[in-house]
Amino acid sequence: MEFAVPYIMPVPFEHPRLTKAGVELAIKYLDQAHPSISGNKFFKLKYNLQAARVQGHTRLLSFGGAFSNHIYALAHAAEAYGFEAIGIIRGERSEPLNPTLQVAEQKGMKLHFVSREAYRKKTEEDFIRNLQQDWGDFYLIPEGGSNAFAVKGCAEILSPEDNAYDFALVACGTGGTVAGLINTPNRKSKILGIPVLKGGFIKEAIQPYLLPDVSHYDIIEGYHGGGYAKVSLELLAGIKEMDALGLRLDPVYTAKAFFALLDLAEKGYFPRGSKILFIHTGGLQGRAGFGI
Ligand SMILES: Cc1ncc(COP(=O)(O)O)c(C=O)c1O
Structure with a gap:
């Protein structure tokens, strides 16, 4: 790639x-x-996408708030380069979705909403293991993509x-x-x-x-x-x-x-x-x- x-x-x-x-x-x-991958996100994602591909992953997972530029960019990147994408989103789902999340979903990203309390655990091993049980194997990109x-x-x-x-x-x-x-x-x-x-x-x-x-x-x-x-x-x-x-x-x-x-x-x-x-x-x- x-x-x-x-x-x-x-x-x-x-x-x-x-x-x-x-x-x-x-x-x-x-x-x-x-x-389609906006701004600094192209630079932040490029080596991550390459690593995901080299490691044989077909699914990307990351975290963000409801207005996250990173989630928005990741959805576009996944679509452009043929990955599945899962966005773990802080807070409750509220309908209609805001424009950021609407586009992410249109691009094929699966959105999974978690409480603010659960979201705080996003770097903990147990939390990640549970996500793997729910979603299968994935390449994990941290919040904000850094x-x-x-x-x-x-x-x-x-x-x-x-x-x-x-x-x-x-x-x-x-x-x-x-x-x-x-x-x-x-x-x-x-x-x-x-x-x-x-x-x-x-x-x-x-x-x-x-x-x-x-x-x-x-x-x-x-x-x-x-x-x-x-x-x-x-x-x-x-x-x-x-x-x-x-x-x-x-x-x-x-x-x-x-x-x-x-x-x-x-x-x-x-x-x-x-x-x-x-x-x-x-x-x-x-x-x-x-x-x-
Ligand atoms: C538009 C925009 N500018 C700047 C930044 C800051 O980037 P970083 O989190 O790498 O400091 C972000 C977040 O990624 C962003 O979305």
Whole structure:
């Protein structure tokens, strides 16, 4: 199973707040990597799908919340590459299904809803064994899709051409994507990760995945806006403003990271003359769940 990684050419983007701060911005839209596996998920899934195939699995199983981009992408990946897919979803099934889960089901994913309490046990051996009894053999991909294969795939997001940028900034959920970016071979850009969850756990969570001696990166806390998927009216208004300027952002990840970038620029984080690359990780399917 071959996954050629296309070169995604960054697109220059002007914003008055960045012009004022004397910095240049370009955006790398990861949605361009694959026709149906959105954004960073293509990079996170590619080596997992290869491993599943090599190990002889025909069924993929993973976990997610009701609006999970990962579940959505996994359903598309399974359809595109001929796997069965099972999504273990946190919470009760409610009809009609939201747009994320509707599409996942249309793509053939079997959805299995578990209580929040049971969901918390998703990494425990007993829980996994029960799933095997219910569903048969499967290749397990953790929640959010982050594992060593995901990090390996995300080390292919940046190309040598991207060394022209002094900084590359990305949203962090579980940290797999930023870990891969940090591990990019012969990287020159400083990697900035913006956590969208509370708890300040990313720095520690990514340590096991980082190559020895990597440096020149920063995880910048304080931009989660109240926590995961907490969306204020101000954030929604900001997203609409950016729509009008031609940049579509999702409320859970990319919008929080992009507004962090603007704030950091205004606060003088980037030296004047800096060239910044914003890694747009996709997730636009999630907008429907917020009515935008
Ligand atoms: C759109 C989007 N951006 C960023 C991320 C963060 O990725 P990670 O969990 O690898 O930190 C995710 C979650 O996978 C996502 O769906």
